[in-house]
Amino acid sequence: MAKKQDLLELDIDKAFEERSIDEIIEIEKLLDAEIERKRNELRSMVGDRYKDVLAASDAIKSMKTISQLIVNSIEKVMSTCEEFINPVSTDIHTPLEVEKEQVDERTVIIQIRMAIFMNEQIWIAIDEENNLEATQYYLLAQHIHTGLSLSKNKYLDKIPLLHQIKSNLVVLRSRIFHKIVEKLESVDTSAQETSQNLNALLLLEKQTSSDLLSIFIEHRKTALNTVMHTSYSSVRMQISSMVKCLITTVRLLHDCFICSLNQQKGLIWQQLEEIVGGSSTTTLSKLQLPVTPLISYIPEVIRNFRPTFKYSVETETSLNDAETVLKSWLESTRKTLETGLEKSLELVTNVKGLHLIREESLKLEPPENWEQICKDSHLPENFDVWYCFFQNLITNSCQILISKKISLVSQEIQSYIKDRLNNISKDERSGTSLIWYTWKEEPSDVGKAEDAHSGLSMKHRGFSPTIVDLCYKLDTKYFEILEDVWQYLYGKEYGSNDDFSLVLKDYKFKRKYIDTPDTENHLQAECAETSLQLSNFIRDHINQNSDNLVTKSIICARFLQAATQLCPNFNKCCMFNNSTMDWSKICDTFNKTSHTLWLNWVQDIVKTTEKQCEVLDDISLKNMLKVLGRWDEIEIQEQTDEKVFKSQIKVPLKPSLALSEIFANLNEELCCILPHTLPKLVHVQYIEDNVNVILRKYKQLSDKELNQKQALQLLFDVKYLTTFCIPRENVQLIELSQDICDKLRSRIDPFDLDVFYSYLQNNVKKAVIQSQIMFGCLLPSPGQLSCLGVSEKLNEQDQNPSILALSVPSSTTWFPLLPVSAPSQKLSGTPSKNIKESTQKPKATLKKSQDSASMMRQSAASLFGGLTNDWFS
Structure with missing residues (x-):
C-alpha cells in the first residue's frame, strides 16, 4: 500500500x-x-x-420562511377585507339606511377620526414648510371641533382622547405661527412663498391690509437685524448680505402687495381670492381621505368648509397709505444701520477694504424692472439700496480712516524728527557748515535721472542726507495714504494711467464715485491741518530744547524748505483738482516757520559779531597802526594869478583791517551756510542785523575823542559799510549811518573835509567795487551797487561774457562767489539772461567702464555745468 x-x-x-x-x-x-x-x-x-456562523445561517433560513408566511397571511387578510367592502355603497351623497341613532353615532365617530386625521395633516404640512396649507387644515380642524362641541355629550364623554386632540391644536397654531415668522424673516425668499405666509398670517390673525403691511415691514426689519448680528467671515460679506436683504424686502413688498409682473394686483390678493373666493375649492377636497365607509357620514358643513375673510377691492386700494409706512421704514432702517454697522466698520482698517465692500455690494444686480418697482412702491426717484442706506456710512468711515491715518502719519513723522535731532551726525554737530557735504566728491553726485533726490541735485540746494531722509520718510507716508485711497476714489491703482474723466461720463460709474469730491476735500483739509501741526511742533520742540539749538534750527528750517520741493506725494495730498489754496497756505506756514528758525542762526552770528566788534574799542595809536591800511596819496593843484601850487593829501583807500576781518568772518559764516540756498528775507536780515551791530559800535566810537586821521578812517569805514551792505529801503539804518557820519565829519577840519571828501567818496566806491569779488554774498540785493555805475559796466561786457560773470550777482539770492582777482574795472558781469544761455546743464551719463578719476572730472564738470538759474533763484 x-x-x-x-x-x-x-x-x-x-x-x-x-x-x-x-x-x-x-x-x-x-x-x-x-x-x-x-x-x-x-x-x-x-x-x-465557526459554530456561531452556522447557527446564524440556519436562523436566517428560518426567518425567511416565517416572513414569507406572514406576507401571505397579510395578503389573505387584505383580500378578505376587500370582499367585505365591495358590497358596501361608497357614495358620499347617499347615507347608509340605518337608524337615526346609529347615524348620529357614526357622524360623531367620523368627525373624531377627521380631527385626528387633521392633526396629522397639519404636522405633515408644517414639515413640508407649506404654512398656507397647514393654516387651512388648522382652520378646518378648528371647525370640526366646533361641530363636535355642538354634538350630544353622551358620545363625547365616552372619548376622553378628544380633549387631548383639541388641546394639541393650540400647539399646532403656535407652531404654524412660528414657521410663518421664520419664513418672513428669512434673508432671501421668493415672492410666492412670502405671499403664502402672509396669507396664512392673514387667515390666522384676521389682519387688515395696512396692518399686514406694517407686520411685513417689522418682520423684514428683524430679518435685517438677523443679518447684522450674524457672524460672517468678513465685513464685506456681511454688508453684501444686508444689501441683498434690503433689495429682497423692496421686491417682496412690490410683488406681494402691489402687483406681480403684469398682473393688476399683488400675489397676496390673487392667492387670497383662490382660497376664500366664491369659486374656490373646499378645504376638504384638498385632502386625500383614508378609505372608509364612514366618509358618507361627514356633515355637509365640513364638506363645504372654506376659510372666510372680508375681502373687497377697498382692501387693496387702502395700500395707497403705503407711502407713510415706507417713509418710516426708510428712516428707521438708516438709524438701524448707522448704529448696527458702527462696530463692524471699525474692523475695516484701510480704505481699500471699503473699496472692496462697495465693489462686492454693487455686484448685486436689482431686478430688471427695478425702476417700475420703486415707482409703484412710492419710493424716492432713482432709489438704490446701496446709495440710500450705505453710501453715507461708507463715506463717513472712509473719512474717519483717512483722519486716523494722517494723524498716525503726523505722530510718526514727529517722532522720527525727534529721533533724528537727538542723534545728529558728527559732521552736522560740528557746526552749521555744509562745506563738508557740498564740496565732497562722490561717485553718486552725477545721477542718471535729472530729478533724482541725490548727488549734485541735493548738494546745490543745500539739502544734506538728513534733510533728504526726513523728506523721504514724509513722502513715503503720504504715498501709503494715496495708495490706500486711490482705488476708492478712482477705481484704479495709484500711478495708473487710466483716464478717470472717461469713466465719469458713464452715469453708473459716476454715481459709484459720487463721494469722491467730498473725500478729496476731506483728505486735502486733513493733510493741510496736519501740516500746520507739524510746523507748530517743530517750532515748539526747538524752543523747548536748547541743546545744539542752532544746528537743530537749521536742519528743521531746511527740512521745511525741502518738504515743499522733494515730496510730490505730500503735494498731491494737499492739492486735489488743481486747488492750490491749501498748498499755498502750507507753503506760507512752512516758510514763516523756516524763517523763524533761521533767525536762531542769525542771532547766534550777531552775538559773535558783537564780540568781534570789541576790537574796534581800542583806538590807541599803537592799535591804530595795526588796523589802518595804506592810504591813498593824491596830488592836488591850486592855481592862482601868479603861479600853481602843488600839494599832496592822504585819504583812506581801504576799510580798516578790523572791519575787513569782521566782514571776512561774516562772509565765511554765510558761505558755510550756502547763501544761495538761504531765503531772501533771512539773507537780508542777516546782513541788516550784523550791520546794525557794527554801526552801533561805530556810533560809540564817534562819541570818543578822535583825531582827524582816525575820524577819516572811521568815516571811510561807515561810508563803505553803508554803500555795500545797507539796503536803500532800510530807513532806520540809513539814518543811523547818517548820524554817525555827521559826528565823524564834525571831528575833521572843515577846510580839509571839503578837500578830502570827494576823493574819499571815490575811494569808497572803488573799495566797494573791488570788495564785491570777495564779499559779494554780503550784498543785500543785485541792485545795491547800481548807484555806482556798475550796471553801465555790465552792459559794456555783454559781448564778452566770461567766468568773471559768476562774481556778480544776477538775481535775488547768492552762492559763494569765486575768489578771482581782477582789476576793479573788470569786476562787472553779464546779465542774467546771458548766464542762463551759457550755463545750461548738460545731460551727463556715466559708463561702467569709467575709472574713478574720470568720474571725478565729470563730477566737477557737472558742478559747473549745473550752475543754471537754480543757483541764483
Whole structure:
C-alpha cells in the first residue's frame, strides 16, 4: 500500500505507464479514502471554529420562511377585507339606511377620526414648510371641533382622547405661527412663498391690509437685524448680505402687495381670492381621505368648509397709505444701520477694504424692472439700496480712516524728527557748515535721472542726507495714504494711467464715485491741518530744547524748505483738482516757520559779531597802526594869478583791517551756510542785523575823542559799510549811518573835509567795487551797487561774457562767489539772461567702464555745468 506522502506526490502519468490496472484501481481507492478523511477533518474544524456562523445561517433560513408566511397571511387578510367592502355603497351623497341613532353615532365617530386625521395633516404640512396649507387644515380642524362641541355629550364623554386632540391644536397654531415668522424673516425668499405666509398670517390673525403691511415691514426689519448680528467671515460679506436683504424686502413688498409682473394686483390678493373666493375649492377636497365607509357620514358643513375673510377691492386700494409706512421704514432702517454697522466698520482698517465692500455690494444686480418697482412702491426717484442706506456710512468711515491715518502719519513723522535731532551726525554737530557735504566728491553726485533726490541735485540746494531722509520718510507716508485711497476714489491703482474723466461720463460709474469730491476735500483739509501741526511742533520742540539749538534750527528750517520741493506725494495730498489754496497756505506756514528758525542762526552770528566788534574799542595809536591800511596819496593843484601850487593829501583807500576781518568772518559764516540756498528775507536780515551791530559800535566810537586821521578812517569805514551792505529801503539804518557820519565829519577840519571828501567818496566806491569779488554774498540785493555805475559796466561786457560773470550777482539770492582777482574795472558781469544761455546743464551719463578719476572730472564738470538759474533763484 502506498504511503500517504507517496500518494500526495504521485505522478499520475508515470503511474499509468509503470503500474497495472489493478494497481491503478487500488491507488484510486486509497486516494478516495484520503479525500474523505480530509473532508471529515475540515468539517470538524469548521464546526469547532465557526459554530456561531452556522447557527446564524440556519436562523436566517428560518426567518425567511416565517416572513414569507406572514406576507401571505397579510395578503389573505387584505383580500378578505376587500370582499367585505365591495358590497358596501361608497357614495358620499347617499347615507347608509340605518337608524337615526346609529347615524348620529357614526357622524360623531367620523368627525373624531377627521380631527385626528387633521392633526396629522397639519404636522405633515408644517414639515413640508407649506404654512398656507397647514393654516387651512388648522382652520378646518378648528371647525370640526366646533361641530363636535355642538354634538350630544353622551358620545363625547365616552372619548376622553378628544380633549387631548383639541388641546394639541393650540400647539399646532403656535407652531404654524412660528414657521410663518421664520419664513418672513428669512434673508432671501421668493415672492410666492412670502405671499403664502402672509396669507396664512392673514387667515390666522384676521389682519387688515395696512396692518399686514406694517407686520411685513417689522418682520423684514428683524430679518435685517438677523443679518447684522450674524457672524460672517468678513465685513464685506456681511454688508453684501444686508444689501441683498434690503433689495429682497423692496421686491417682496412690490410683488406681494402691489402687483406681480403684469398682473393688476399683488400675489397676496390673487392667492387670497383662490382660497376664500366664491369659486374656490373646499378645504376638504384638498385632502386625500383614508378609505372608509364612514366618509358618507361627514356633515355637509365640513364638506363645504372654506376659510372666510372680508375681502373687497377697498382692501387693496387702502395700500395707497403705503407711502407713510415706507417713509418710516426708510428712516428707521438708516438709524438701524448707522448704529448696527458702527462696530463692524471699525474692523475695516484701510480704505481699500471699503473699496472692496462697495465693489462686492454693487455686484448685486436689482431686478430688471427695478425702476417700475420703486415707482409703484412710492419710493424716492432713482432709489438704490446701496446709495440710500450705505453710501453715507461708507463715506463717513472712509473719512474717519483717512483722519486716523494722517494723524498716525503726523505722530510718526514727529517722532522720527525727534529721533533724528537727538542723534545728529558728527559732521552736522560740528557746526552749521555744509562745506563738508557740498564740496565732497562722490561717485553718486552725477545721477542718471535729472530729478533724482541725490548727488549734485541735493548738494546745490543745500539739502544734506538728513534733510533728504526726513523728506523721504514724509513722502513715503503720504504715498501709503494715496495708495490706500486711490482705488476708492478712482477705481484704479495709484500711478495708473487710466483716464478717470472717461469713466465719469458713464452715469453708473459716476454715481459709484459720487463721494469722491467730498473725500478729496476731506483728505486735502486733513493733510493741510496736519501740516500746520507739524510746523507748530517743530517750532515748539526747538524752543523747548536748547541743546545744539542752532544746528537743530537749521536742519528743521531746511527740512521745511525741502518738504515743499522733494515730496510730490505730500503735494498731491494737499492739492486735489488743481486747488492750490491749501498748498499755498502750507507753503506760507512752512516758510514763516523756516524763517523763524533761521533767525536762531542769525542771532547766534550777531552775538559773535558783537564780540568781534570789541576790537574796534581800542583806538590807541599803537592799535591804530595795526588796523589802518595804506592810504591813498593824491596830488592836488591850486592855481592862482601868479603861479600853481602843488600839494599832496592822504585819504583812506581801504576799510580798516578790523572791519575787513569782521566782514571776512561774516562772509565765511554765510558761505558755510550756502547763501544761495538761504531765503531772501533771512539773507537780508542777516546782513541788516550784523550791520546794525557794527554801526552801533561805530556810533560809540564817534562819541570818543578822535583825531582827524582816525575820524577819516572811521568815516571811510561807515561810508563803505553803508554803500555795500545797507539796503536803500532800510530807513532806520540809513539814518543811523547818517548820524554817525555827521559826528565823524564834525571831528575833521572843515577846510580839509571839503578837500578830502570827494576823493574819499571815490575811494569808497572803488573799495566797494573791488570788495564785491570777495564779499559779494554780503550784498543785500543785485541792485545795491547800481548807484555806482556798475550796471553801465555790465552792459559794456555783454559781448564778452566770461567766468568773471559768476562774481556778480544776477538775481535775488547768492552762492559763494569765486575768489578771482581782477582789476576793479573788470569786476562787472553779464546779465542774467546771458548766464542762463551759457550755463545750461548738460545731460551727463556715466559708463561702467569709467575709472574713478574720470568720474571725478565729470563730477566737477557737472558742478559747473549745473550752475543754471537754480543757483541764483
